[in-house]
Amino acid sequence: MTHLRRLPRILRDGPHAAAPGDGERGSAVVEFLGGTVLLVVPLAYLVLTLAQLQGAAFAAESAARDTGRLMATADDPGDAAALAARGVELAFADHGIEIDGEQALEVTCSPSCTAPGATAHVTIAADVPLPFWPGGGLTVPVTAEAVTSIDSYRERS
Numbered sequence: 001m002t003h004l005r006r007l008p009r010i011l012r013d014g015p016h017a018a019a020p021g022d023g024e025r026g027s028a029v030v031e032f033l034g035g036t037v038l039l040v041v042p043l044a045y046l047v048l049t050l051a052q053l054q055g056a057a058f059a060a061e062s063a064a065r066d067t068g069r070l071m072a073t074a075d076d077p078g079d080a081a082a083l084a085a086r087g088v089e090l091a092f093a094d095h096g097i098e099i100d101g102e103q104a105l106e107v108t109c110s111p112s113c114t115a116p117g118a119t120a121h122v123t124i125a126a127d128v129p130l131p132f133w134p135g136g137g138l139t140v141p142v143t144a145e146a147v148t149s150i151d152s153y154r155e156r157s
Contacts, residue, residue, distance in 0.1 A: 048131045053140055055095035056128040060144035063091035064124045067105065068148030071120040077113035081105075088124060099126045109150075117152040121145070 067084040074080030085101035092099045106123040107113070113120060127139035 045132070052095075052097070052131050053128060053142065056092065056097055056126065056140075056142045057144070059091040059095045059097065060124040060126060060142050061146075063088040063105075064122045064144040064146035066091070067107065067122045067124075068120055068146040071107060071109070071113055071122070072148045072150050075114070077109070080113070081107060084122075092126065097126075097128055113150070116150060116154045118150040120148045120150065122148070 066087055070080050070084050070087065071077065074083075084107065085105050088101035088105050089099065092104075104124055104126045106125070108121045109115075110119050110121070112118055123143065123145050125141065125143045128142050130138045130140065
């Protein structure tokens with residue numbers, strides 16, 4: 001019914017003539033852009049944060065596993081610990097995270113790291129900074145553990 005009342009005006013002014021009360025014409029585009037920014041920016045930050053934390057978890061797991069293998073095959077545990085610390089740094093660097101390998105790595109052997117049949121327990125603990133956080137003040141702890149047994153038939157050094 002309202003279309004019939006507007007018909008003479010539409011015929012006279014054209015189909016795109018503003019009807020009375022159309023003062024908000026075009027505001028849907030502004031609302032769409034505002035809503036998009038309010039939803040997409042936090043969602044993108046969440047995805048980046050989860051990707052960084054997942055990368056750190058992968059790095060910690062692989063570093064713990066590789067350190068256990070290194071301790072199981074090393075002849076000198078002192079040299080193996082230095083190599084393992086450097087390996088931890090490289091594993092995290094592959095994912096764009098800088099840490100101190102010596103602080104993140106903890107290796108305990110029972111009874112000795114060179115004794116046949118011993119067990120090496122490796123723990124990696126690192127604080128991963130959140131992306132784009134100023135000063136890196138906000139971190140999330142990531143830990144991984146691995147247990148490796150030294151071969152029982154290993155030759156004593």
